Amino acid sequence: MPVDEAALAPAALGDADEAFLTSSTREVQPIGRVDGHALPAAPGPTSDKLGALLTELIARVPDP
Numbered sequence: 001m002p003v004d005e006a007a008l009a010p011a012a013l014g015d016a017d018e019a020f021l022t023s024s025t026r027e028v029q030p031i032g033r034v035d036g037h038a039l040p041a042a043p044g045p046t047s048d049k050l051g052a053l054l055t056e057l058i059a060r061v062p063d064p
């Protein structure tokens with residue numbers, strides 16, 4: 001999956017179609033609201049796909 005990495009101001013989240021957090025304990029966690037503003041897709045296609053890929057990876061490699 002192609003990725004662009006860039007520093008963004010927190011206000012840019014309000015213009016996002018989709019947002020998510022990732023961590024080792026929460027895996028891929030969609031973000032539904034930013035400062036009271038609902039994002040159009042939560043979960044969206046990217047967070048769904050990444051969540052499924054991570055679940056598949058964990059099943060294949062349980063102890064990295």
